[in-house]
Amino acid sequence: MPPGEAPDVLEEARTLVRRARRVVVLTGAGISAESGVPTFRGSDGLWRSYRAEDLATPEAFARDPELVWAWYLWRRKVIGACAPNAGHVALARFALARAGTAVVVTQNVDGLHHQAALMAAGDADPGPAIPLEIHGALHRDRCSGCRRVTPGVPASIDEDGAGLPRCDACGDLLRPDVVWFGEPLDTALLERAFAAARDADVCLVVGTSALVHPAASIPLATLGSGGHLIEINPEPTPLSGRAHATLRGASAANLPELLRDAG
Numbered sequence: 672m673p674p675g676e677a678p679d680v681l682e683e684a685r686t687l688v689r690r691a692r693r694v695v696v697l698t699g700a701g702i703s704a705e706s707g708v709p710t711f712r713g714s715d716g717l718w719r720s721y722r723a724e725d726l727a728t729p730e731a732f733a734r735d736p737e738l739v740w741a742w743y744l745w746r747r748k749v750i751g752a753c754a755p756n757a758g759h760v761a762l763a764r765f766a767l768a769r770a771g772t773a774v775v776v777t778q779n780v781d782g783l784h785h786q787a788a789l790m791a792a793g794d795a796d797p798g799p800a801i802p803l804e805i806h807g808a809l810h811r812d813r814c815s816g817c818r819r820v821t822p823g824v825p826a827s828i829d830e831d832g833a834g835l836p837r838c839d840a841c842g843d844l845l846r847p848d849v850v851w852f853g854e855p856l857d858t859a860l861l862e863r864a865f866a867a868a869r870d871a872d873v874c875l876v877v878g879t880s881a882l883v884h885p886a887a888s889i890p891l892a893t894l895g896s897g898g899h900l901i902e903i904n905p906e907p908t909p910l911s912g913r914a915h916a917t918l919r920g921a922s923a924a925n926l927p928e929l930l931r932d933a934g
């Protein structure tokens with residue numbers, strides 16, 4: 672338990688999770704912070720050093736694909752050196768134990784929930800712990816022409832654009848398979864996320880600033896159908912005022928505490 676955390680808040684949150692028939696979990700960059708993945712809006716966040724408009728919009732890619740690719744190749748390298756932390760693992764174990772009645776929805780593109788699901792499942796089916804990755808996945812490429820999705824190619828990009836990855840099928844430029852600002856999210860995935868949120872008795876919101884929509888509206892669907900909200904975040908967010916229990920601390924310490932014996 673983080674210093675200063677009232678024990679009854681943790682107990683209250685544990686009771687809510689234990690009693691819930693269905694749980695939806697929405698995660699953001701903060702859950703991977705303790706794995707070494709930079710967040711976007713924190714004091715060391717990516718948007719402190721880089722402008723989202725220059726790197727994470729379709730317009731930026733059309734204007735300067737070399738710059739955008741260079742940034743994503745750098746992030747692939749950083750993330751490639753990271754591993755799931757105790758928070759990812761606790762969540763994966765919980766989702767496996769709940770066998771389909773707990774759904775993990777993540778805004779993260781780092782693949783760490785997926786890795787944790789495989790680790791936690793061992794020889795069993797990781798399916799119930801595989802997250803809905805609503806902002807895509809950094810380790811995949813997508814053709815900007817025919818939209819074919821392929822595994823991320825190892826590439827090095829010259830300043831003149833030589834080496835920009837191209838689609839084998841149609842020759843158009845490949846791009847990272849992530850969702851940029853101004854782009855629609857995958858409709859089927861988003862519908863599954865909102866359906867899980869509407870059906871849930873508890874929405875657990877972990878490590879997100881809850882500023883980016885439509886992801887930030889997912890917990891509102893649980894509240895709208897009479898469910899409870901639990902937030903884990905060291906900082907307040909726009910959702911904090913609606914939370915029934917708030918664990919003000921890091922997720923790698925708080926998630927294992929919260930989910931212990933909750934499967």
Ligand code: BJW
Pocket residue numbers: 698699700701702704705710711712713716727778779780806849850851852853854855856877878879880881882883884885903904905906908920921922923
């Ligand atoms: C810890 C911790 C520890 C630290 N433990 N916690 C409604 C209102 C206003 C605007 C809009 C709206 N609807 C749509 C919009 C526009 C826009 C938007 O939301 N803008 C707002 C920013 C104002 N949304 C979009 O454009 C979306 N598309 C869309 O709506 O399409 C509509 C459409 C329909 C039809 C046709 C065309 C369009 C797309 C959004 C895509 C977001 N993309 C990114 C980049 C992904 C690729 C990449 O990684 O490069 O997604 S932006 C970035 O933000 C990334 C993240 O997934 C996302 C959310 O960030 P997150 O995860 O919350 O991270 P942080 O850094 O913000 O917060 C970290 C938190 O962790 C903090 O709270 C810390 O305190 C905490 N923390 N350490 C626990 N140890």
Ligand code: ZN
Pocket residue numbers: 814815816817818819838839840841842843
């Ligand atoms: Zn193509």
